[in-house]
Amino acid sequence: MKTKLLLTATLLAFASGAAVADGAALYAEKTCIACHGKEGRKALTPTYPKLVGQNAAYLEQQMRDIKSGARANGSSAAMKGVMVNPEGDEIVTDKDIKELALYLSKLK
Amino acid sequence: MKRILALALTLALAPVFCAAGGPPAAKQAGIEAKDYKWNAQEGEKIEALKLKGNAKEGKEGYEVCGACHLPSGAGRTDGTFPQLAGQHTTVLIKQMADIRAGLRDNPTMYPFAKELTDAQELANVSAYIESLCIPIDHGRYEGPDSAKQIADGKAMYEKECIECHKPNGEGVKDKFYPVLAGQHYKYLLRQMTEIRDGKRRNANPDMVTIIKKYDNSQLVAISAYQASLVMPGSMCKAGAAKPAKKK
Numbered sequence: 001m002k003t004k005l006l007l008t009a010t011l012l013a014f015a016s017g018a019a020v021a022d023g024a025a026l027y028a029e030k031t032c033i034a035c036h037g038k039e040g041r042k043a044l045t046p047t048y049p050k051l052v053g054q055n056a057a058y059l060e061q062q063m064r065d066i067k068s069g070a071r072a073n074g075s076s077a078a079m080k081g082v083m084v085n086p087e088g089d090e091i092v093t094d095k096d097i098k099e100l101a102l103y104l105s106k107l108k
Numbered sequence: 109m110k111r112i113l114a115l116a117l118t119l120a121l122a123p124v125f126c127a128a129g130g131p132p133a134a135k136q137a138g139i140e141a142k143d144y145k146w147n148a149q150e151g152e153k154i155e156a157l158k159l160k161g162n163a164k165e166g167k168e169g170y171e172v173c174g175a176c177h178l179p180s181g182a183g184r185t186d187g188t189f190p191q192l193a194g195q196h197t198t199v200l201i202k203q204m205a206d207i208r209a210g211l212r213d214n215p216t217m218y219p220f221a222k223e224l225t226d227a228q229e230l231a232n233v234s235a236y237i238e239s240l241c242i243p244i245d246h247g248r249y250e251g252p253d254s255a256k257q258i259a260d261g262k263a264m265y266e267k268e269c270i271e272c273h274k275p276n277g278e279g280v281k282d283k284f285y286p287v288l289a290g291q292h293y294k295y296l297l298r299q300m301t302e303i304r305d306g307k308r309r310n311a312n313p314d315m316v317t318i319i320k321k322y323d324n325s326q327l328v329a330i331s332a333y334q335a336s337l338v339m340p341g342s343m344c345k346a347g348a349a350k351p352a353k354k355k
Contacts, residue, residue: 034175081216085188
C-alpha cells in the first residue's frame, strides 16, 4: 500500500514537473515571453500585466476573449496578433490556452 | 473644419494615451493620402541610417527581438513573424521607423518599435541582423502542384519583379528594396496582397502600380517562386544557423 502511494506520489510529481516544462516551452514558443517576460515576471512596459501566479481561470478567460475579439481594449490588439494570424488561422489553440493558464498560475 | 477639429482632438488626447501607455498605435497618413511620398527622407530614420552600426553590440539588443523572430532571425515558418536574417540594414531601419511612426500598421510589432528609440541601438541591431546567415528551413509553398506554381511564379517574377528585387531576391540595399530570398511563403503572400490592396500603407507606389494587375492565384505563384530563391554566399549551411559574415 505504502509503495503504491509512494509510486502514485512520484508519478504525480513527475507529471506536474513535466507540465511545468511543457508550459514553459509553450510560453516561449507562442511568444508570450516577448511581452510578459520570463515566467510572466517582467512585462515589456508597465501597462502590460505580470502573469506569474495569476488565477488560471482568469488567465484562460482573458486569453480566450482576446483571441475571439470579445476583449479588444487596452493592448489586446498587440496580443491578438500572436493568437490568430491575419488570415484568421489559429496560432494558439484552446488546449494551449489551458496549458499556459495552468503553467502561469502554478508559478510562485 | 472637421479635420482641424479631429486633429485638435487627436493632439489633445495624445498625451492621455501616452500616459496610459495606450494601445492605439500612432497613425500617420500613408499611401491612401494624396500627398504621400514614399520613403520620405525625414524623421528619426535618417539618424539611424547615417550611423555606422556595430553588429557585435547589436547582438545584445536583438535578444528582445529573438523572442518572436528567433535568435537565428528565422521568424516562424507559418509566416506569423518574418524571416529577418541577412536583411539590408536600410530596409530594417525603414520598417522599424515606419511602424513606430504609424505608417505601417502592425499592432504586435508596434510596442517593440516604440521602445527602440535610440538611433545608435537601432543601427547596431540592424547591423547584427544583416550579418546573420539566411536560414534555409523557411516556410515554402506546400502543395502537390508546387513545381507548377514555382514555374508560373518564375515567369511572372522575371517579367516585372526582377528589376528591383533582382534575380536571386537580393533586393537593393541603397534603394530600400528588401531581400526576398529565404522569406516565408505565407509572409510574402500576405505582404504582396496587402501592398496590392492598399493595406500596407508605407508601400512603394511604383510597386503598387505593378502589382495591381495580379490576382490572388498569381500572387500565390509569385510567392511560391520567391520562397524558392537562394542567394549564394548568404544562406546558412545545412544544420547551422550562425552568423555568416562578421562585420
